[in-house]
Amino acid sequence: MRRATARLLQLLCCLLVLAGLSGSAMRMQVPVEAPSPDQANEGSAATSSDDPLSAPLSDSKADAPPQQPPAVGEPDAPKPAGQAAAVGGEPLKGTPVAESKAAAPSGPPGPWQLVFDEEFDVLDPAVWTPYWFRDCHPDSKKNGVKTCSSNVSVVNGEARLQLSDPGSGALLSTNPKDGVPGHVGFEYTTGYVEARIYFPGTCSGGIDNWPAWWTTGQKFPANGEIDIAEPLKGTMSTVYHSPAGHPAKWFTGCYAGGFHTYGVHRKAGSNDIYFDGKLEFSYPTSDGNAPHYLILNVGLWGDRQTLGPEGAVRVDWVRAWK
Template identity: 60%
Template sequence: MGVPGSWNLVFNDDFNSLNTAAWTPYWFDDCDLKSVKNNVKTCSSNVRIANGEAVLQLSDVSSGALLSTNPNDGVAGHTGFQFTTGYAEARIFFPGTCETSIRNWGAWWTAGQAYPSTGEIDIAEPLAGDMWSVYHSAAWKKSRVVPGCWAGGYHTYGVLRKPGANEVYYDGVLVHSYATSDNVSPHYLLLNIGVWRGARILGEAGAMRVDYVRVWE
């Protein structure tokens, strides 16, 4: 949706099971202080597959969840996935309501192997209840609040990586575009949930749910 052209599907996960050849369910060290992202330890026990979704939740205020396709994380049997130019999209449910805003600190993003020179693309990142699209690199940071209600429902969030530029699409609509300085270095995929300022919802009620992740080139 929203990105016309002739595309070849190169990565597709509908989360009927946890494909550990593609994903590692923590950041390098399972539920260890070395595994912290978004202010929490990333614990495989907080990731589960149910009803064709990846469910990422907080078990307490210091323990969250993460999925990564980083091929260089050193986990045995994990080959991972990276891409350069192309379109990456996920269909995600972020917890909260339109009246109360997005809860917890979830994120759908991609990253290169040598931050910040190889860049980081935060496709959808709720910060203090608002939805943000953020780009980090050694040269600059580009960020934008995306208006609308993104809490309590399923939406698609995607990024089109092109040489020297990114385009971010929500529900097939272009919401953010900017120049890049990462030389379209290979990026891996990440999904995670942590804690930010404001109300925190622990357990399944505050889970981030991912219906699918797909990449086209």
């Protein structure tokens, strides 16, 4: 009886083992149904959102430059009243002063060090203000006209100053004390400043309008005024204004319709004027060697009137050495 019972138990165990193996085999043989495309997308999307590390990189901005967050409590500075938002139809852009394209001035020889170089690739509002204190205002006139930023443009590496009508001209100034926010400007004392300028007109008819390239100080006439190149009634001249007198020279050559260089070597007690690298005029000064800033402008002299681009003063560059 015991033997029969033991055999029966062994038989039952074998049957159970065989049944278990058969069940495993049957489960392995059941086909697994592939997910549909929609189900696959849903699954991957869920995985991406649930696991940031597995998210796709198709929209990654790892290669983009980092952007600075806006400063808290520092809104954009308001544009000052009367300040030009654009010159020549393009936004004003600042640019660092470029390295000189000339080793030395074309005028006086010497071991000069460049301290200012404006090539007019853009108009730098930190250096230049394109009007005389107030933009296109009837109380801010020079050479008989309002000075309007809309009449200043930068074209092909040149600053161009023109008249849009008989009462509206143009001006560029480096006066650091003109009150325009962000304007650093430029001043000099002893040294040499020079500009390459095109004055419109013809040799037979003279120079158009009333343009000028000059420097002056904060107090006139005590600090003096150096009109390096100033066509008066169509004829080129250079004039110095001070309480002690007004030495001047008139030029008989042709300075209309072409580029020329005009510079002044400012020394303690005297000035030397250079045209195209040649010393043309020397005179004593009485301005105490006060700091001077740079000015380029165009206005009207009587009926000598050429409006628009045809009458524009074109400035290739302005440089200063010490």
